[in-house]
Amino acid sequence: MAEETRLIRAGAAPKSLAKTVGPPIQKGSTVLLPNAEALYDDEGFITYGRQGLAAHDALRDALCGMEGAEGVCLYPSGLAALTGAMLAVLKAGDEVLVTDTIYKPTRRFCDHVLKRFGIGVRYFDPRESPEDLVAGAGAATRLIVMESPGSLSFEMQDLAAVARLARARGILTLADNTWGAGYLIKPLAQGVDISVQALTKYVGGHSDVFMGSAAASDPTLVGQLENGITHLGWAVAPEDAYQMLRGLRTLPVRLARQGKSGLAIAAWLREQPEVAEILHPALPGCPDHDLWARDYVGACGLFGFVFKPGADGAVNAFLDALDLFGLGFSWGGFESLAISCDPQLHTRKHRRDYGGPLMRLHIGLENAEDLIADLRKGLDAFRSA
Ligand SMILES: *Cc1c(COP(=O)(O)O)cnc(C)c1O
Numbered sequence: 001m002a003e004e005t006r007l008i009r010a011g012a013a014p015k016s017l018a019k020t021v022g023p024p025i026q027k028g029s030t031v032l033l034p035n036a037e038a039l040y041d042d043e044g045f046i047t048y049g050r051q052g053l054a055a056h057d058a059l060r061d062a063l064c065g066m067e068g069a070e071g072v073c074l075y076p077s078g079l080a081a082l083t084g085a086m087l088a089v090l091k092a093g094d095e096v097l098v099t100d101t102i103y104k105p106t107r108r109f110c111d112h113v114l115k116r117f118g119i120g121v122r123y124f125d126p127r128e129s130p131e132d133l134v135a136g137a138g139a140a141t142r143l144i145v146m147e148s149p150g151s152l153s154f155e156m157q158d159l160a161a162v163a164r165l166a167r168a169r170g171i172l173t174l175a176d177n178t179w180g181a182g183y184l185i186k187p188l189a190q191g192v193d194i195s196v197q198a199l200t201k202y203v204g205g206h207s208d209v210f211m212g213s214a215a216a217s218d219p220t221l222v223g224q225l226e227n228g229i230t231h232l233g234w235a236v237a238p239e240d241a242y243q244m245l246r247g248l249r250t251l252p253v254r255l256a257r258q259g260k261s262g263l264a265i266a267a268w269l270r271e272q273p274e275v276a277e278i279l280h281p282a283l284p285g286c287p288d289h290d291l292w293a294r295d296y297v298g299a300c301g302l303f304g305f306v307f308k309p310g311a312d313g314a315v316n317a318f319l320d321a322l323d324l325f326g327l328g329f330s331w332g333g334f335e336s337l338a339i340s341c342d343p344q345l346h347t348r349k350h351r352r353d354y355g356g357p358l359m360r361l362h363i364g365l366e367n368a369e370d371l372i373a374d375l376r377k378g379l380d381a382f383r384s385a
Contacts, residue, residue, distance in 0.1 A: 022245060023058035025238045050233070055241040062248055066182045067195055069215035071222030073229055074236050078178060078198020081212025083109045085194050086143065088228025089172055089221070092118035094142035097133065099157060100350045101126045101150025103176060107347060125350040126155035127288075134165035141169075146192075147176040149288070152341045152360055153352070154279040154304055156288040159295070163191035172221075178202075181332070183251055184259075184298045188217050194225070201332025202300060205247040205254055208333075209240050254334070254365065258301030261371070262363040266303050268372050274379045276356045279304035301363035302331050304341065307356045307382065314385035315340050315357045321381035324366055324374040331362035336371055338362070338378075 001009070017024055029049040038045050046053070052060070056074060063072040075081040082103070090096060098110055100123040110121040120140060124133055126148075133144070144166050148157040163173045174194040175187040181202035187195035197203070199211040216222045259282070266280045280303035281292035292299075307315065319327055325338040341358040345351065363371065 022242065023054045025055050025242050026053040027238050028053055050235040052236070052241070053238060055238040055245065056236065059241045059245045059248075062245060063182065063213050063215065066248070067213075067215035068186050068188050068217070069195070069222075070217050070219055071226070072213050072215045073222075073225045074241065075212040075214070075229070076234055076236050077210040078196075078200050078212035079103075079105050079109070080234060081196045081198070081214050082106045082174075082176060083113070084212075084228050084232060084234065085174060085196055085214040085225060086110075086114065086145070087232070088224045089194075090114065090119050090142055093140060095120035095122065095138060095140040096143045096145060097122050097124050097137060097141060098145040099124060099126045099147050099150055099155075100348050101153055101155050102145065102147050103151045103178075104344055104347065106145075106147075106176070123349040126150050126153075126157060130158050130161035130165055133162060134169060134171070137166070137169060137171055141171050143172045143174060145174045145176070147178075149179050149281050149292075152304060152344060152358065153354070154281055154288070156281055156291045158291060159185075159187055159192050160190040163193070167191065167193075178332075179300055179302060180296065181251060181255060181300060182213075182215075183255060184296050184300065188215060190295065193218065193221060198332075199244050199247075200330065202255060203244055203247045203251060204332065205250065206243075206333055207330060207335065209243045209247075211236055211240055211244055255298060255300055257365060258363055259299035261365075261368040262299060262301040262303055262361075264368050265361070265363055265371055265375070266305070269305050269375065272376075272379055274308055274310070274382050275305055276308045277306040277354070279306065279358075300332070301336075302360070303363075304358055304360045306354045306358055309356045310382055311385045314382045315342075315359070317385035318359070318378040318382040321378045322374055323377070324371055325361070325378075333362075334365045336362060336364040336366055 033039050060072045075084050146157045166173050172193045175192045177187050177195050178198045178201050182197055195215045214225050266278050266283045269275050270278050278286055280286050281288040282299035325336045328337045339360050341360050
């Protein structure tokens with residue numbers, strides 16, 4: 001053979017691999033099939049790399065176990081998991097009910113894409129009773145989308161009650177479970193049909209990889225989700241799947257540490273004269289604490305608080321005085337972050353007066369006393385602004 005042909009044939013995948021602790025990072029768009037019949041045997045063989053290879057399979061298996069799911073689908077981001085799961089089960093003429101505290105990019109998708117394709121969208125008050133919520137569903141209502149605790153303001157829904165009432169009406173339920181990370185609560189065990197999370201956050205845990213997952217127990221629904229991905233043509237990189245699997249190994253210890261620091265810092269903040277209210281369902285005395293205590297085995301490091309009204313610019317003075325807290329929108333990594341929230345609240349339909357500016361903190365793996373000292377510096381700047 002000529003050298004150009006030898007170069008094409010060289011370096012093929014080995015027949016047997018040494019056994020490492022994690023899966024191989026198998027890369028491939030083309031998958032070579034063993035014989036002619038296998039070419040069209042979609043049941044028996046992976047026929048194309050987009051379906052995922054060794055690292056994807058290992059990650060899906062691990063997530064299935066964690067979520068208690070029959071099947072888990074992987075998406076290129078958390079937002080893609082939410083949009084992909086919705087597109088997989090909705091059609092023109094349907095209506096979807098969405099919590100008003102939904103992650104804002106999900107809301108943009110509902111308003112700009114779903115509506116354009118003839119799907120009705122209604123936003124419900126995050127604390128509407130499950131009975132009123134489901135009673136308010138119409139003949140066209142196909143799906144209820146929850147996020148508990150909700151983005152920025154942390155209101156909770158009773159997932160089990162909504163799921164039970166919705167199922168009796170033939171309505172599907174979906175929960176964005178990014179706060180719970182698939183670990184602190186099991187939405188499928190609560191009766192929710194589709195559990196979605198941004199793996200980008202706590203599962204990845206290092207603020208450097210995007211991915212999302214959707215998990216379901218019902219095999220028909222798993223098939224619908226899988227078809228949704230096939231039809232849209234999404235794929236995730238094997239390196240990223242491997243990174244997510246690596247994140248899973250330390251998820252429980254990171255959550256335990258970040259949850260504990262978060263509660264200690266929230267309790268400290270509650271005593272500070274500049275702070276009006278803490279929005280952290282895991283902190284006793286906070287809104288929705290009973291619901292959290294009933295359903296969750298722990299907390300993550302994300303919560304909010306409300307300032308007492310201050311001078312113009314006081315909120316920015318607080319943020320700019322922080323050294324250990326970065327100013328950034330994602331969360332779930334090893335580092336502490338802070339954002340002001342008020343500019344994001346205007347799009348909400350059921351707007352609540354929180355009584356002062358709203359701040360969101362993500363507590364990382366730094367020493368909690370160091371973080372408290374940093375926050376005290378910020379609060380001093382807030383007061384003297
Ligand atoms: C970040 C986030 C997402 C989106 O995840 P990406 O991977 O950044 O697309 C979805 N839901 C919630 C609640 C989030 O916080």
